[in-house]
Amino acid sequence: MTSPSIPSRGRPARLDRAKTVETALELLDEVGLEALTMRRLAERLGVRAGALYRHFTTKQDLLTAMAERMLGDVQASPEAADWAGRLRALARALRRALLAHRDGARVFGGTHSVGPHTLAFAESVVGVLREAGFGDEDAGRTLMTLVNFTLGHTLEEQAAAAPHEDGAPDDPGRLRSAVQAGPYPHLAATVPVLTSADFDAHFEFALDLQVEGLRRLRSGAEWVLPCVDRGAEKRKAGP
Incomplete structure (x- = not known):
């Protein structure tokens, strides 16, 4: 994080990157992603629009910085006693x-930040x-599955609550x-389930499916994902 600079006499204040990202998130909450330019x-x-490009070459660069900042607010409860509880807590925090x-979720999707907040979250899940x-391969794939599931679920959740052109939410x-x-x-x-707006229940059900699948994977070789040829993975990796 950079500290605000003191402007010279007759010159505008230099943009602070962290404050710019915070302001962008505030504006996002007010106008939405489509209107955030x-x-x-x-x-x-x-400031003039050109001043922003000193920190962000494109709008996508700005969105990546915003996604990174959002993950700075991820706080998972450390109270869970077992790995399953900690994994659930991390998914809920995301x-x-x-x-x-x-x-x-739309801001976060496709940004692939490599900032410290994003990497710290990924490190926590894999850890x-x-x-x-769990082996390294299973841990890595589980990280991708957990993030993609949570992102997709939240995309749908926010889309369902967003007003349409007529000003009403999805019917x-x-x-x-x-x-x-x-x-x-x-x-x-x-239909009662498919049209339910209880997104907490939808999320928890899918999260339970993932955790129970991981339990079975961890329990022994009698349950192996048919889509994964572990021998092929080892052959690809080489000696």
């Missing part, structure tokens, strides 16, 4: 961090798994009507 951010900061900002006895009645009007008896039986 470099020009609009520059106006909020009281979801909370993304939900804390309007369009937070929990390796310390529990679950459209799905209900479409299913009931067609030959979809199995879907019709599950």
Whole structure:
């Protein structure tokens, strides 16, 4: 983090990168991702748009910095006694961090930050798994699965709450009507769940599936993911 500089007489204050990112997140909460432009951010900061490009070459660079800052708010409870509890806590903390900002999941998606907050979160997840006895390959794939699941879930959660062009949020009645009007008896039986806005329950159910799958993977060789040819992975790695 850089410290604010004192402007010389007759010159505008130099932009502070950390303050710029914080202001961008504030503006995101006000106007959403679509309306967040470099020009609009520059106006909020009281500088010309060109001044932003000293810190951020493109808007994508800015979004990556915003994603990195969001993960600075990830705080997982250290009270869980076992690896499964700690893993659940980390997934929930990531979801909370993304939900804390309007369009937070859309900002985070595809940024691939390598900043300290992002790497610290990844280190925590992989550390929990390796310390529990999972191999490096399984720990790495689990990290990707956990992040991708949480991101995808939160994208859908925030999209469902976002107003459409008519100003109203998504109407679950459209799905209900479409299913009931067609030959979809199995879907019709599950419509109450499919149209439920209880995203906490949806998230916890999927998280439990992942954790229980990991328990079985950890328990022994009788349960092996059919999509993974571990021999091929070893051959690829070489001696």
